[in-house]
Amino acid sequence: MTTLPAGREREVSSRAAPAPATEVRWTLWSKPGGLRRWLERAWRGPQLDADGLRRPAWAASPVGARWAMLDLCGLLLIVTALAPAGAVMTFAALCGVTFGPAAGDFLLAAVVTANIAIMLWLGILVFGRGAQWPVRMSAVAAGGATVATHAPRGGQIALPPFLGSLALCISLTWLTFEVCRRHGINREQLGIAPAQARTPSGRRQARHVAMTVAFICTVAALLQGVLAALLRMWPSLPVMRTSQHQALGLDLWWEVPLNVLSTLVMEDVIVIAAVVTLLAAARSPAWISYALAGVMAVAGHAYFGLPALAALPYAWWRLHIYRQTGRLTPLIAGHAAFDLAGAAAQSIPLSAKLAVALLLVLGMEFIDRTGPENKRAARSADQSSG
Numbered sequence: 001m002t003t004l005p006a007g008r009e010r011e012v013s014s015r016a017a018p019a020p021a022t023e024v025r026w027t028l029w030s031k032p033g034g035l036r037r038w039l040e041r042a043w044r045g046p047q048l049d050a051d052g053l054r055r056p057a058w059a060a061s062p063v064g065a066r067w068a069m070l071d072l073c074g075l076l077l078i079v080t081a082l083a084p085a086g087a088v089m090t091f092a093a094l095c096g097v098t099f100g101p102a103a104g105d106f107l108l109a110a111v112v113t114a115n116i117a118i119m120l121w122l123g124i125l126v127f128g129r130g131a132q133w134p135v136r137m138s139a140v141a142a143g144g145a146t147v148a149t150h151a152p153r154g155g156q157i158a159l160p161p162f163l164g165s166l167a168l169c170i171s172l173t174w175l176t177f178e179v180c181r182r183h184g185i186n187r188e189q190l191g192i193a194p195a196q197a198r199t200p201s202g203r204r205q206a207r208h209v210a211m212t213v214a215f216i217c218t219v220a221a222l223l224q225g226v227l228a229a230l231l232r233m234w235p236s237l238p239v240m241r242t243s244q245h246q247a248l249g250l251d252l253w254w255e256v257p258l259n260v261l262s263t264l265v266m267e268d269v270i271v272i273a274a275v276v277t278l279l280a281a282a283r284s285p286a287w288i289s290y291a292l293a294g295v296m297a298v299a300g301h302a303y304f305g306l307p308a309l310a311a312l313p314y315a316w317w318r319l320h321i322y323r324q325t326g327r328l329t330p331l332i333a334g335h336a337a338f339d340l341a342g343a344a345a346q347s348i349p350l351s352a353k354l355a356v357a358l359l360l361v362l363g364m365e366f367i368d369r370t371g372p373e374n375k376r377a378a379r380s381a382d383q384s385s386g
Contacts, residue, residue, distance in 0.1 A: 119143030
């Protein structure tokens with residue numbers, strides 16, 4: 001048997017095994033870290049094992065699973081009275097159901113009852129855990145301002161709508177944190193500034209979560225727009241035929257950012273974070289959280305009509321990401337970025353929205369590739385190769 005010299009053997013092997021074509025292709029779609037990889041990562045959700053990150057462990061409730069379920073039901077009832085109840089009635093009106101003047105009084109009574117429940121519940125939890133007096137007085141002030149929002153104006157105690165809506169968002173967020181705290185769920189376990197967030201891997205994960213959530217919201221909004229445009233061809237179908245701002249009654253400049261803030265509180269802090277963590281504290285199966293999130297998402301967007309069904313994947317995908325990562329702050333950041341951008345793009349046609357969505361995806365890809373962690377990794381690779 002004839003053997004070749006070592007140098008000759010390496011030369012022959014290099015000729016016999018040419019580099020595959022995928023290694024020399026360098027396009028936006030197929031290159032490492034390209035658009036295809038980003039879309040695949042968005043579909044799977046931010047990965048944890050690659051960076052050694054783990055979501056917080058949610059222990060069993062110290063006061064019992066039954067109380068965890070009851071507290072969660074209370075939070076969801078408050079959210080339902082504040083937003084989804086009116087959206088469901090709007091859907092019924094689109095279906096041809098007529099309501100008398102008593103329907104408006106019923107909705108107002110539901111909102112006032114929810115505000116009173118927030119004030120009393122928040123006070124009971126804050127006073128019950130023995131908080132310091134400044135904290136107690138702040139809770140009383142926040143709860144009182146929430147109730148004063150819908151107080152009779154004849155008594156001169158009603159707050160201006162701007163301050164009242166802001167007080168409602170603060171009180172509802174505070175109440176959710178107090179409920180979670182009662183069941184042993186602290187700030188880090190909710191996903192607000194955990195210890196791993198300050199590491200390079202944590203910052204990279206936060207950026208991926210925010211970009212993925214913004215992408216999810218964009219896909220859901222485009223799906224809703226396409227469904228609405230198709231279903232409007234049949235006049236008998238229940239479909240929203242006005243703009244979203246008109247359907248929500250947003251006329252003043254300050255109503256849009258406050259509506260975005262209240263949406264973030266109800267959809268992200270309560271319907272995602274509180275539902276997942278409280279059900280985990282109650283040791284309930286995961287499918288219950290997906291069912292609750294889907295029902296609340298569709299009910300909250302029912303004013304769209306039948307296109308509200310597009311909110312199902314929107315809710316399930318975001319909940320899946322939260323269950324994987326346990327990161328609430330970047331989840332809110334991505335949702336807020338989309339809502340503010342969507343509010344600014346209300347008046348442009350669907351074709352322009354598609355173009356903006358494409359630019360958004362390309363912009364996310366650029367941010368992902370030019371992030372400081374990627375630059376440091378590239379610098380380290382150059383130094384090691386040199």
